[in-house]
Amino acid sequence: MPLEPAEQAQLLERYNQELLVAGYSGKTLKMYGIYARQFLAHTNKPVDSIDRGDVVAFLAKKKQDTNAANATLALVHSALKFFFHSFLKKKIVEDIKVPKKAKKLPSVLTMEEVRGLIKATRFGRNRLIVEFLYASGVRVSEAAKIKLDDLDLREKIARVWGGKGNKDRIIILSTAWIKELKKQLKRRKxxxxxxxxxxxxxxxxxxxxxxRIIREAAKKAGIPKRVTPHTLRHSYATHLLEGGENIRKIQELLGHSNLSTTQIYTHVTTDELKKVKSPLDNL
Structure with a gap:
């Protein structure tokens, strides 16, 4: 017999707790739960009788019905792998192959575009947020939950607790941003x-x-490309690298576990170098 609704809810709640203990958070935690729930509804059978074929059928249906991108299929696969391997201790997903997520070069703003974005943002809290994202390179989820107690304004640093992979790290703060923050705190109601x-x-x-704040500011600034909080993170890293900053330091500031993740920004700066015209061509 398939799981009763109450049993399924209890199982998914335990799965969610397992994910939390493993250090998952934010959108990943949410999407893993959604895909596990969708899978159980699709198979509609007892967990003990679910086999490899059920997982393959679900992945195929996901691809066929929604034309899911490789990145989505990889996420579904990861969610089910954790669900069965780490949670239920059932090795039925291990040898199932899905297309690898395509590695796209991140979208990056020019310095002029960053200036335009900040200028187009309303004074006060909103502008402070945009400046902070670019000045520190934090993820949007980290910016949303950072506390005043996490800031050391005298040393111009802040601590980000439990970032991606549950990693704590130190970030640098802008002198100009600190000055504006102090003004804004006095105006808080x-x-x-x-x-x-x-x-x-x-x-x-x-x-x-x-x-939404960033989307509206980008539109007002007339920036043609899609701009998100992560675009500012990409821009932060790229501009540091272009300014000659050590890539290992950038890795630490971004909270990347692997240097290879940070090295994608070297490709972005290489693309910018390709735009430089050789002086020989001007002869």
Whole structure:
């Protein structure tokens, strides 16, 4: 017999707890739960009787019905692999192959575009957020939950707790940003432990709100490319590298576990170098 709704809910709750203990958070935690729920609904059979064929059938249906991109299939595969291997201790996903996620060069803003984006953002909290994302290179989820206690304004550093992979790290703060932050804190109407709070409550600003702020500013600035909080993270890393900063330091500031993840920015800067015209061609 298939799982009863109450049994399925209990199973998924335990799965969610297992993910939390393993250090998963944010969108990954949410999507892993969604895909596990979809899979159980698709198979509609007892967990003990689920086999490799059921997983393959679900992945095939996902590809066929939604024309899922390789990155999505890889995420579904990872979610089910954790569900069966790490959670249920059932090795049925290990040898199932899915297309590798295509490695695309990140979209990066020019320095002029960053200036335009900041200028197009309304003064106050919103501009402070945009400046912080570019000045520190943090992920949007990290920016949303950073607290005032995490900042050391005298040393011009901040600590990011439990980043991706549950890693803590130190980030640098901009002198100009610190000066503006102090002004904004004096104008706050509602006290909050968070650096970026909602306007009328103590709660932290949502990642959706941050994304909307940046989207609207990019449109106002007339930037033709798609701009997200992660675009500012990419731009931060690329501009540091172009400025001659050591790639190992950039790796630490971004919180990358592997240097290879950071090295993608060397390809971005190489593309910029290719735009330089040889002086010989001007003769």
């Amino acid at each position: 509602v006290a909050s432990p968070f650096v970026f709070s909602q306007k009328t409550t103590q709660n932290p600003i949502s990642t959706d709100t941050i994304e």
